[in-house]
Amino acid sequence: MTAAQSPTAVRDELFGPSRRATTIGIVLLISLIAFEAMGVNTAMPALVADLGGVALYAWPFVSFMAASVFATVLGGRWCDRAGPAVPLVVSPLMFGVGLLVAGTATTMTQLLVGRVLQGAGAGMSSVAIFVLIAAVYPERARPAVFGLISSAWVLPALLGPPVSGLVTQALSWHWVFLGLVPLVLVATALVVPAVRTLTPPERGAGAGRRGVVPAAFAASAGVAALSWASQHVSVLAAVVGAVSVAVLVPALLRLFPRGVFRLGRGIPTIVASRGLLAGVFFTINSYLPLMLEATHGWSLATAGIPLIVGALAWSGASAWQGKHPDLPRERLLRIGFCAVTVGAAGMLLVAPTWGVPWLALPFWAIAGLGMGLGFSSVSFLLLQQSEPHETGFHTSAAQIADQLGTATLIGAGGAVLALLGTPAAALPVLIAVLVALGLVGVLGAPRTAGQTGSANTTTLSE
Incomplete structure (x- = not known):
């Protein structure tokens, strides 16, 4: 074997006669979800002005988030019990119905119904796609598939x-x-x-997992409330955030594999790594334009350039790792965490009033490279170490870790801003916390190497 696959070999694995339609369909589904997400953000001011006013600005986002979390968990359970065949058809159609309902909305209530359907379809689709990848593509082809999935987010972002x-x-x-x-x-x-052509997986430990539905509902409510609290700065938002955490903790003990919070070897650390990577990267991604605009006087259009640079670097690194299926993914994950941490640390030279704003460009390119290596490696390791009847559960756990990590840390950033008053004072504190979390990921990455099997998949509910 060689360390790299030839372009022809990669193309045949993904676009040969037996998989061409599947690969194009997966990329198109991901791209549609991404386009919808990016497009709605831009259209939202006009939308809320037409339907309900700025006071309701957060609700279309919160309703989408809540439905997505709930459907992610239920989609994972459905895939583990019966395979991804039906969810892969039902979920995009649900997403499409949500687009129709929202697109014809004349009231905020109708819009929110549409957003709930969209969130449910997007959450379930994401899980079902990963289970399909595990079932259809050989292990050596999966890095290239994950490279395509990353690229499917870049064009919508731009x-x-x-x-x-x-x-x-x-x-x-x-x-x-x-x-x-x-x-x-x-x-x-x-x-x-x-x-x-898919057949249901053999019934295993995942099929008998108890308490998933109420835990999914609690997680949905908790993440939605936390998301709302992160968009408001008030005593009420702080109370809602605290209650959200109290609701989330017992729910996550059901929905996460045992050992996630102590970085247990194998699947638990893989799930935790997804949350750490997303939390560190997307939190800074959210506050970087504010940092450049409020502290250094850049225009909003110019302040968005580092985000584009980071997205392109992410796509390039993800495509590169797809051509090197023999490289150890634990090592690539650790390199990815190092790059994301370096990129985050570089923002400490940008955020203060004495900072150098143009350094955001190279440092965020480094962070993007890290995400391209790290995110794809997490996805590969997750499928590699999951039994067929546990793939949906592990995938949903990783996605919830992603959503929760991002919502929590963005909310923490809002709290620090409220406390310290200005981005120049608050963001260095937030960045320092994110750098520390990145270092946790660097140290924990070697623990993603674990034995496949039930040792890594037992939950506290069993």
Whole structure:
């Protein structure tokens, strides 16, 4: 074996006659979810002004988040019990119906119903796609698949906001939703041939897991409340955040593999790594434009350039690792954590009033490279070490760790801003915490090497 696959070999694994439609369908589904996410962010000011006013600004995001968390858990359980065939058809159609409902909304209530359907479809689709990858693609092809999935987020990140803005101005915000509906039908049709050949996994430990549904509901409510609290700075928001954490902790003990919080070897550390990577990167990603605009006087358009640089670096690194399936993923994950931590630490030279703002460009490129290596490695290791009847559970756990880590740390940033008053004073404190979490990931990455089997998949509920 060679350390790298030839471009022809990679192309054959992904786009050979037996997998071409499946690969295109997966990439299209991910791209649609990404375009919707990026487009709605841009169209939201016009949307809330039309339907309900700025006081309701957070609710379309909160409703999407809550439904996504709930459907992520239920989708994982469904896939473990019966395989991904039905969820892979139901979830994109649910997402499409949500687009129709939101796109024809004349009231905020109807819009929120649409956002709930979209969130449920997006959450379930993400889990089902990972289970499909485990079932259809050989292990050596999976790094390349994850490289494609990462790339599927880059174009929407670059084009989603400006296209959404143009559509909203030239036509209406309604078409930000409605314009994607035909593509949902195409993507669903492309994955149908693959799901017809799938068989349900053998019934295993995951099929008998108890308490998942109420835990999923509690996690959904807790993450939604935490997301809302992160967008408000008040005593009420602080109380809501504290109650959210109190609700989330017992729920997560059901929904996470045992040992996540102490970085247990194998699957627990893999799940924790997903949360750490997402939390560190996306928190700084959220506050970086504020840092450059409020502290250094950059325009909002210019302040967004480091985000584009980071996204392109992420895509490039993810594509590179896809061509090197023989490299140890534990090592790539550790390198990825190192790069993300260095990129985060570099922001300490940008955030203060005496900081050098242009350093955000190279340092965020380094962080993007780290995400390209780290995120793909986490996904590969998760599937490699999961038994077929546990793949959905582990995938949903990793996605919840991602969502929860990001929501919690962004909320913490809002609290620090409220306490210290200015970005120049508050953001260095937040960044220091994020650097420390990055170092936890660096030290924990070697613990992602674990034995496949039930030793890594037992939960506290058993």
